[in-house]
Amino acid sequence: MSEHRDYAGGKLGMWIFLFTEILLFGGLFLLYAAYLHRYPADFNAGGKQLDVVLGAANTIILITSSFTVAASITALRLGQTARCLWLLAATVALALGFLVNKFFEWSAKIGHGIYPGSQHLLQMPPGENLFFGLYYAMTGLHGLHVLIGATLLSVTAALVRKGRVTQGNFGLLENAGLYWHLVDLVWIFLFPLFYLIA
Amino acid sequence: MDHGNVGGLGFLAPAPGRKGLLSWIGTTDHKRIGLLYMGCVGFMFFCGAALGMILRLKLMTPGSTLVGPQTYNAMFTLHGVIMIFLVVIPSIPASLGNILLPLQIGAEDVSFPRLNLFSWWLYVLGATLAVVSIFTGSGAPDTGWTFYVPFSERTTTNVSLAVTAVTILGFSSILTGLNFVTTIHRLRAPGMTWTRLPLFVWSLYATAWIQVLATPILGITLVLVFAERVLNLGLFDPGRGGDPLLYQHLFWIYSHPAVYIMVLPAMGVISDIIPVFARKNIFGYKMIAFSSLAIAFAGSLVWAHHMFTSGMSDTAVLVFSFLTFIVAIPSAIKVFNWVSTLYKGSISVEPPLLFSLGFIFMFSVGGLTGLVQGAAGTDIHVHDTYFIVGHFHYVIFGGTGLGMFAALHFWLPKIFGRMYDRGVAKLSFWIILVGMNVLYFPMFILGLEGLPRRYYDYLPKYAHGQVLSTIGSWILAVGLVIMFANLYRGMRRGPLAGDNPWGAATLEWTTSSPPPTNNFEVEPVVTHGPYDFRGVARHE
Numbered sequence: 001m002s003e004h005r006d007y008a009g010g011k012l013g014m015w016i017f018l019f020t021e022i023l024l025f026g027g028l029f030l031l032y033a034a035y036l037h038r039y040p041a042d043f044n045a046g047g048k049q050l051d052v053v054l055g056a057a058n059t060i061i062l063i064t065s066s067f068t069v070a071a072s073i074t075a076l077r078l079g080q081t082a083r084c085l086w087l088l089a090a091t092v093a094l095a096l097g098f099l100v101n102k103f104f105e106w107s108a109k110i111g112h113g114i115y116p117g118s119q120h121l122l123q124m125p126p127g128e129n130l131f132f133g134l135y136y137a138m139t140g141l142h143g144l145h146v147l148i149g150a151t152l153l154s155v156t157a158a159l160v161r162k163g164r165v166t167q168g169n170f171g172l173l174e175n176a177g178l179y180w181h182l183v184d185l186v187w188i189f190l191f192p193l194f195y196l197i198a
Numbered sequence: 199m200d201h202g203n204v205g206g207l208g209f210l211a212p213a214p215g216r217k218g219l220l221s222w223i224g225t226t227d228h229k230r231i232g233l234l235y236m237g238c239v240g241f242m243f244f245c246g247a248a249l250g251m252i253l254r255l256k257l258m259t260p261g262s263t264l265v266g267p268q269t270y271n272a273m274f275t276l277h278g279v280i281m282i283f284l285v286v287i288p289s290i291p292a293s294l295g296n297i298l299l300p301l302q303i304g305a306e307d308v309s310f311p312r313l314n315l316f317s318w319w320l321y322v323l324g325a326t327l328a329v330v331s332i333f334t335g336s337g338a339p340d341t342g343w344t345f346y347v348p349f350s351e352r353t354t355t356n357v358s359l360a361v362t363a364v365t366i367l368g369f370s371s372i373l374t375g376l377n378f379v380t381t382i383h384r385l386r387a388p389g390m391t392w393t394r395l396p397l398f399v400w401s402l403y404a405t406a407w408i409q410v411l412a413t414p415i416l417g418i419t420l421v422l423v424f425a426e427r428v429l430n431l432g433l434f435d436p437g438r439g440g441d442p443l444l445y446q447h448l449f450w451i452y453s454h455p456a457v458y459i460m461v462l463p464a465m466g467v468i469s470d471i472i473p474v475f476a477r478k479n480i481f482g483y484k485m486i487a488f489s490s491l492a493i494a495f496a497g498s499l500v501w502a503h504h505m506f507t508s509g510m511s512d513t514a515v516l517v518f519s520f521l522t523f524i525v526a527i528p529s530a531i532k533v534f535n536w537v538s539t540l541y542k543g544s545i546s547v548e549p550p551l552l553f554s555l556g557f558i559f560m561f562s563v564g565g566l567t568g569l570v571q572g573a574a575g576t577d578i579h580v581h582d583t584y585f586i587v588g589h590f591h592y593v594i595f596g597g598t599g600l601g602m603f604a605a606l607h608f609w610l611p612k613i614f615g616r617m618y619d620r621g622v623a624k625l626s627f628w629i630i631l632v633g634m635n636v637l638y639f640p641m642f643i644l645g646l647e648g649l650p651r652r653y654y655d656y657l658p659k660y661a662h663g664q665v666l667s668t669i670g671s672w673i674l675a676v677g678l679v680i681m682f683a684n685l686y687r688g689m690r691r692g693p694l695a696g697d698n699p700w701g702a703a704t705l706e707w708t709t710s711s712p713p714p715t716n717n718f719e720v721e722p723v724v725t726h727g728p729y730d731f732r733g734v735a736r737h738e
């Protein structure tokens with residue numbers, strides 16, 4: 001089988017894939033919209049219990065990582081492999097930082113007895129129960145995407161080191177970068193919807 | 199034209215390097231992957247059909263016979279899950295589409311051959327999990343293929359595994375769609391302009407977009423059912439503020455468009471077959487191509503017609519009823535165009551044409567009864583009755599099923615280079631057509647008389663219809679056995695078919711039968727439309 005490389009085709013495929021990811025989250029956003037419409041006061045109360053500082057910190061982390069990944073692509077295209085690798089490492093480190101942060105945030109919530117099906121949640125008004133249900137579902141799914149994205153970037157970095165992804169053949173890195181931007185973008189919506197709603 | 203390998207094995211010949219099974223399950227050749235799908239779909243079809251036969255046998259007599267109520271619930275659930283997600287959705291696109299799309303646009307393969315293989319592996323994984331879910335946990339799923347909450351959250355049967363399986367199948371479907379869209383955009387041969395695409399390719403294109411845009415919603419919905427069961431989220435639990443109606447919305451946002459994933463490729467098959475056997479250009483090429491896209495678009499706006507009795511607002515009911523009528527228009531356009539193509543054509547009644555005509559008839563019945571349900575007033579009466587079961591079997595089995603059979607009779611000589619017995623094929627067609635109508639038509643009447651669907655038992659007054667319907671299932675089974683045996687025999691031992699036995703004008707008929715691994719010896723240059731038969735001769 002001849003190995004043909006179709007740069008534009010690869011890009012098109014990636015964009016379509018990103019679209020499906022948006023739609024995947026779209027189902028949850030739809031639920032969020034419907035329940036917010038039904039229980040605005042409870043959502044307000046739920047939002048008050050989330051830590052804006054932690055959320056904001058994670059927002060800054062992700063935006064920074066979007067910058068580093070974009071810069072890594074430029075670096076590779078300019079032929080600066082070492083800088084590219086360094087920037088990719090920074091991106092993955094930021095991703096891990098995000099997850100650690102998230103871990104502490106979730107643990108604190110769970111420590112307060114706020115987790116799906118908990119006794120504490122059952123005593124809260126229905127809207128708050130839904131708010132936290134959505135909180136865990138959406139940030140959980142997003143966290144999973146952070147993990148996948150970080151893995152993807154690590155694999156790409158390894159391929160850059162091996163010389164399989166290069167200045168002349170940077171499609172994979174670019175697509176990994178696009179994926180990472182999507183992860184960032186979703187968070188940009190999650191942050192206000194959960195942390196700033198109050 | 200002689201390609202020097204008439205009677206050769208083409209891509210079916212053992213590949214150099216890899217041998218045996220590995221040269222199939224590790225292949226990136228779209229034709230081999232297509233055949234892998236075809237084998238799996240065929241096997242699952244056999245399982246699903248067997249379940250259906252048993253269900254029908256049980257329903258022949260009222261009261262507790264043959265199987266118990268819980269087994270009955272599990273069986274109709276599995277019948278639905280297998281037929282919808284494992285058979286009908288991948289049937290035409292993933293098997294024949296995979297084989298034919300690159301051939302029809304003059305490409306060497308799809309855009310992402312390895313992703314294509316990966317999709318197939320996901321399909322196998324999903325199918326395996328679905329089968330495992332029957333035998334493990336505490337009982338086979340009993341929710342119906344729709345997995346409606348709150349029951350699907352509460353039932354102790356193995357729903358969690360089943361929804362995981364369907365989610366994985368959804369991913370497989372998404373990746374196939376993504377691959378096809380990219381392929382059609384990027385890999386058309388020189389001269390293959392958008393208005394020279396065979397209409398089958400157009401229908402695959404529209405289908406692929408629906409697969410890409412609708413399936414993620416199914417994915418997230420079923421992930422949520424899983425999360426509800428395992429993590430106890432409570433998002434659809436009315437006891438904790440959730441709303442089961444939202445589940446229904448999310449489910450049908452995918453599953454209505456999915457019915458067009460099922461039927462559009464079959465429509466494409468019919469559009470490709472009819473001109474060949476009428477020796478006439480298709481009537482209204484652009485309208486047919488456009489109506490595929492129109493169906494894809496309008497079909498994504500009508501989902502709530504499955505929920506007229508679920509307690510939506512009256513406004514919603516009216517709006518969705520109106521939109522449902524709109525979506526019937528592009529479907530009707532196609533039917534009229536096929537009939538107009540036949541008008542004054544020089545028709546030769548070969549098996550592929552017969553099955554296509556069967557499609558048109560069955561789909562018309564199914565589509566028109568769809569309108570009965572689309573009208574909110576009448577749907578209140580027929581919703582959740584046997585009328586619905588009649589409707590969707592006419593469109594899915596009578597439509598997609600016969601479309602698939604038409605496609606098999608049309609393209610099998612290309613894929614295997616051998617011809618089946620045409621007389622037996624015609625005979626099997628008539629038996630199948632009679633069987634289907636005896637099986638499904640009584641359901642309309644039973645439904646109008648008020649027989650609810652999915653019930654284990656029924657009142658004696660419905661007995662006549664039930665018996666008739668079960669007799670139909672036997673006739674149908676006989677027809678199917680004859681048809682598959684004939685196709686199988688033709689594929690293995692039939693006479694050599696030649697490169698272009700039907701005298702068709704699309705690209706796949708210009709290469710040898712079976713096609714060589716890289717599809718074309720020289721990259722084809724397209725100079726005429728797909729249904730321009732001037733200078734095209736039969737080559738048997």
Ligand code: HEM
Nearest residue numbers: 457460461503504526565568569571572581582590593594
């Ligand atoms: C002119 C086109 C069509 C119209 C207007 C139409 C309309 C409808 C409506 C209104 C219902 C819901 C009825 C109820 O539950 O009360 C329905 C059910 C259904 N339709 Fe169609 N339909 C059309 C074509 C199709 C096609 C092409 C397919 C598949 C290939 C299909 C498959 C189904 C299935 C599977 C159901 C039942 C789902 C379930 O509840 O299990 N329909 N249709």
Ligand SMILES: [Cu+2]
Nearest residue numbers: 454501503504
């Ligand atoms: Cu529908």
